[in-house]
Amino acid sequence: MLGADSSLDWVLILAPYRRDAEYLETLLKQHDVIVRRAEGPREVAKQLAEEPGVVVVTHEALSPAALGIIAAHVADQPSWSEMPIIVLLDKAAPHARIRAELNAKWSGSRQIFYQRPVATLELLSGIQSALLARLRQREVRDHIEREVELRRELNHRVKNILASVTAIFEMTRRSATSFDQMTKDFSGRLVALSKVHSVVFEAGGEAADLTEIVERTCSPYRNDGDDRITFAGPPIKIKRDAGMTLALCFHELATNALKYGALSRSDGRVRLEWALSSESNSILTLRWTESGGPTAAEPSKPGYGMRFIRSALRGLFGSPPQIIFDPRGLRCIAAGPFSRVC
Template sequence: MTAPDPDDLSALDHVLVLAPYRKDATFLGRLLEEHDIRVEISTGIDDLADRLATLPGVLVATHEALTPHVLEAVASHVRSQPAWSEIPIVVLLDRASPNIRVRAELSRIWPRARHLFYQRPVTPVELVSGVQSALLARLRQRDVRDHIAREVELRRELNHRVKNILASVTSIFAMTHRGATSLEEFAEDFRGRLGALANVHSAVFHAVGENVTVQEVADLTFGPYRLTGEDRISSSGPAVMLHREAGTTLALCLHELTTNAIKYGALSKPEGRVRFEWRVSDEEPREFSISWCERDGPAVEDPAHAGYGTRYLRAALTGMFGQKPVIAFHPEGLRCEARGPLSRVNGNP
């Protein structure tokens, strides 16, 4: 028998019966199932370990079942329990047995179990009520388990995000430092790039499913550069969801293109305009493409050497789309186009 995943929500919701003599197991199984309690029956020590591995909510054992091998198998299971677990064990004692000594011994052998003792004959109502209460306690333990697992996952995610953010900030610092010619220029560029990064992280944080739309990225990135009553940067395209990494990369690339246009390109002149568009093809496999187009700015010349900003755009967009972008220095304005599989950037399930 293969042990289930300990985080499987189906675990901890059934009763394991260990009653090897007479028809005790059959009687207990029928009694509990009549009250909608799922039951598994162990046939003996040979299958007990596998049955315990299914993570029963409650173990019900008759006095006769408590052989030395069974005691050790259950003790091993109890010792291996995680911190949140305390398996309830219902023991049906014989009237003539030394009950005080038995209870003391089981408490010693199974210290991390919740013991419930019933002396036979026990009424069906009393037994069923006790088992139901034990199962309820077990399900509450499962809630604690799930809460702990979620908290651990959130801590890991937080640690991962902090590392990624610090890596991004370090990269932005290096990029800005290499391209700056003065402390004032460095401070302005660094502040702008950090703002673009922060805006996208905020959008992703508030979005459902940790995704963000291309339109949200564009609006957040272009917002600081749009003047009241005058929109010199237009953006349009279909509704496309991006996962967190793609959204952050696109925001930084758009910020780089925008600041470059303000310094040297179309946005350096009052009449200059920028058009940012994105499309999704209808054919399978579907392709996602973006286009940045500047016009009515100063005449553009193809630089003799690519600056750091251009090198960054090429590297970042290649990583995002899986193939190199086209960056063209047309006399009438800079053009930047990139395309790749939609599945590579899409934040939809």
């Protein structure tokens, strides 16, 4: 049996004569079903607009006005809806003709006919079955709405991904000195992008663990137990977009270290650390420190990687990172409110 707290669990009664409406209302209320009555065309239209679970119509209520109002409501239903209508007909009524007429006028409804007098248990069972059928229809509606929303979200994400890929390609193209270099750099950046999306997908939500993002991004440099890049920091969940930005920055730093910095030598190492302050307005700090490589020197003209890192980290944290060309090795320090990335 349906409970009284269900928003679907109410019945609209159209019974203008005798004591039919009172009887039906008393019967249904005894079984925790909410009941409303409607008298007159205006009231019928108003109650129908509030989407009853089931409509119960007696023979006497089948006036031309009521037929037309219900027909208009049924015709305006969405595709998932097939409103249940229970019709109580007199024994002497021309059942076949009435059924044919109502099937034609209310073709978008689910009609159930009873001949009066009808057993109380039979009528109650029919109304409860109709309410359950309506509940299933609403579940279909909710499923359709979720599907539509998921498609919209997928479309939005695909557009964002394509925009990111386009931007990465254009910046890679402008900074490349050869086709082979462009191909290699572009491929590496796409791999970094895809790894972040994998982390977020596997996390099952909009946030992902920073440690997992770092692990995936740095995994190519941590083969056979030779950890060229080590990292440490507390477990932190960050937003998908923030994770993508950081992964691309880590990828650019690692690529730069492989070409010019610590990873260009066998004994070179990189240490990536992050920390979160304990104050109420927590500050997230990231530190990339290289050692054991050639002497770091600031280039006369920064390449795409450094320009991207400065721009991306500034946009993420609200302040530019410190990129220090220390003779002992490159250092990059970025800090900002944790609320910007979580």
